[in-house]
Amino acid sequence: MTEDQKKPSSTEYLQKFTYRSYDGEFQPRWKRVLYLIRFELISTWRKSKFAKVLMIIILVFSFFSILGAAMVTLGDDVVIRDVLNASIANYLSLSSSIFSNSDEYFYGLGMGMGMGLGILLIIVMGLAGSGFFADDKRGKVIEIYLSRLEKREYVTGKVGAIVIYINLLVLLPLIITGMLFVQSLGEDHIDYLDFFLGIITYSILISIILGLFILVLSILVEKRSYASLIFFLFFFFGMIIGDMIHQGDPDNELLLLVSPSNFLVLLAYVCLGDYDLGVWHDKKNSVVNLNLDNGVSLEYLHVFLVAFIYILILSLILAYKIWKTTTEEL
Amino acid sequence: MKNILVIRELVKNYGSFLALDGFTCNIPKGVTGLLGPNGAGKTTFLRAVLGILPFKSGSIKFLDYELPKDILAVKDKIGYQPEVDTKILKISAMKYVTHMATMAGLSRNAAKQRAFDTLHYVGLEEARYRDMNNFSQGMMQKVKLATALVHDPVLLILDEPTAGCDPDSHEQILNLISDLGSTHGKNILIATHLLPDVEKTASSVVIMNLGKTVIQGELRSILQKKDKIINLQIRVNGGDINKFAKLLQENDFEVTNVAETISFNIEREDDKKYLSIFNIARNNGMNIRMMTAYQQSLEDVFLDEIAKNQMEN
Numbered sequence: 001m002t003e004d005q006k007k008p009s010s011t012e013y014l015q016k017f018t019y020r021s022y023d024g025e026f027q028p029r030w031k032r033v034l035y036l037i038r039f040e041l042i043s044t045w046r047k048s049k050f051a052k053v054l055m056i057i058i059l060v061f062s063f064f065s066i067l068g069a070a071m072v073t074l075g076d077d078v079v080i081r082d083v084l085n086a087s088i089a090n091y092l093s094l095s096s097s098i099f100s101n102s103d104e105y106f107y108g109l110g111m112g113m114g115m116g117l118g119i120l121l122i123i124v125m126g127l128a129g130s131g132f133f134a135d136d137k138r139g140k141v142i143e144i145y146l147s148r149l150e151k152r153e154y155v156t157g158k159v160g161a162i163v164i165y166i167n168l169l170v171l172l173p174l175i176i177t178g179m180l181f182v183q184s185l186g187e188d189h190i191d192y193l194d195f196f197l198g199i200i201t202y203s204i205l206i207s208i209i210l211g212l213f214i215l216v217l218s219i220l221v222e223k224r225s226y227a228s229l230i231f232f233l234f235f236f237f238g239m240i241i242g243d244m245i246h247q248g249d250p251d252n253e254l255l256l257l258v259s260p261s262n263f264l265v266l267l268a269y270v271c272l273g274d275y276d277l278g279v280w281h282d283k284k285n286s287v288v289n290l291n292l293d294n295g296v297s298l299e300y301l302h303v304f305l306v307a308f309i310y311i312l313i314l315s316l317i318l319a320y321k322i323w324k325t326t327t328e329e330l
Numbered sequence: 331m332k333n334i335l336v337i338r339e340l341v342k343n344y345g346s347f348l349a350l351d352g353f354t355c356n357i358p359k360g361v362t363g364l365l366g367p368n369g370a371g372k373t374t375f376l377r378a379v380l381g382i383l384p385f386k387s388g389s390i391k392f393l394d395y396e397l398p399k400d401i402l403a404v405k406d407k408i409g410y411q412p413e414v415d416t417k418i419l420k421i422s423a424m425k426y427v428t429h430m431a432t433m434a435g436l437s438r439n440a441a442k443q444r445a446f447d448t449l450h451y452v453g454l455e456e457a458r459y460r461d462m463n464n465f466s467q468g469m470m471q472k473v474k475l476a477t478a479l480v481h482d483p484v485l486l487i488l489d490e491p492t493a494g495c496d497p498d499s500h501e502q503i504l505n506l507i508s509d510l511g512s513t514h515g516k517n518i519l520i521a522t523h524l525l526p527d528v529e530k531t532a533s534s535v536v537i538m539n540l541g542k543t544v545i546q547g548e549l550r551s552i553l554q555k556k557d558k559i560i561n562l563q564i565r566v567n568g569g570d571i572n573k574f575a576k577l578l579q580e581n582d583f584e585v586t587n588v589a590e591t592i593s594f595n596i597e598r599e600d601d602k603k604y605l606s607i608f609n610i611a612r613n614n615g616m617n618i619r620m621m622t623a624y625q626q627s628l629e630d631v632f633l634d635e636i637a638k639n640q641m642e643n
Binding site: 018019020021022024025026027029031032035036039043046047131135136139140141143144145146147148149150 | 377380381382401402405406408410412414415416417418419420421429430432433434435436437438440444447448451477479481482509510513514
């Protein structure tokens, strides 16, 4: 006997609780997009236990980074800005830093953030965003959404949610840690305004790139687990293959952009306005001088250009998939 | 009767397949049934009205709005219950309906209140905080109906609203549809394969096939619409029923069946023939106890019209 069959009478509730009309106001359309963003953020947290555990680990790591930042004391020879930039830039790196213009990289922030946190962050981002479209497709709710929202509102809500989510994981810890770091060194925050703006620019750019990438995978792949796995494997194997390609021709700086992990690090540096990455050691332990503003080989504009190409291509794929949604997918 | 939807020459194709082939119809106010065999274009038409699928040519007028120009205003005034089960992972019915209410433009507080009201109305007051992914088919249909109703739309579009329901849920949903249509003056368009559902709830019907309108109008007049020939059923006493059937045949009546009653065909307007039936009975010492025209069902009309339409095409 089903729940429905247990009802004593098929019309009893009609008499008990009749239909009431609604004479309230309707919200402007942009508010509906905000409601969608809010809903996605909350339901993302609710859906995956594994993501929750990873998030807690990340928060603990971040806490120690913040603690480290608050307690840090640097030697006189250390350029504070270099330490800060290196720490921020390697936040999402999957490997230990290969670009660092300061030997003091492992001070403070770098200690907490450069050692493996990138892997966890990439996994959490993948888990969070991979269900945004895949779950809607499997749950057949796209049709319901599109009966109430325009396609562009629906997509904006999804993109907005993943961008905010990634910023919660990236922008918030980096800003707080950066501020504490500056505070602990007795520096004036105003002097570091461009540094904070750099963090914001970087965070917004990578949240758009990574967010769009996750969403494209989510709409192309039916299952959220596959989408998040592909997302992680892309970064993991992309890093390995990218490094191998670069090792094949180490003098070609442009090949540094092949590895997604390196690209994110370089993007952070250029967003922070740090173009002279100084002397670093490549995998063969040969000394390399990487300057992104010397008119030779890899330039900071190349990094921005690649970022915008990523955004353009991913946006076009996403738009195409949504606008060409087939009846079977609805 | 003022029409709530006026559709003219609607064309929609998927590649070389023509899903809507100049579909034209008027959907009057009240409850209307949209009938058609699989692949007739019903769901495509509904999605075109909702602005989910763009159409190639033709026009859709909803009240005073033109589609696709006024689609945003139209979306707020239509509540849609899709055929498929819609699910979001790990969510209660209350949260789901509340969320969909905010998507329809209600504020958070209003959405919660309306979700509570509509879930109560459809009979899910006790189950509203349970994970809807564990609901039975009947309960899912009610959640979808509550979702369609939550923003108090002018027009409800229900695609197979009773599909998969057990008999009790089925009856409950039909009662809800009737209540919404008759008591609360809701305009409802029901697309379904279950013709008795339409007979029970709708006042008008549109039958479509191969992307075109086959027949449309008030249900009562469609059921009465018959050919010149009608089928009469009579029962006699005071004599042998087989003998009476034979007498009818001798008098040029086309007898189709003899059992407890005699069924035979007669021209609708032929008064002399009607009179002769009574004369035959009286002359043979029999009394006619019952004479009734065979009441065709919507299913008869549907099957006839679809068969005719397919022969024409």
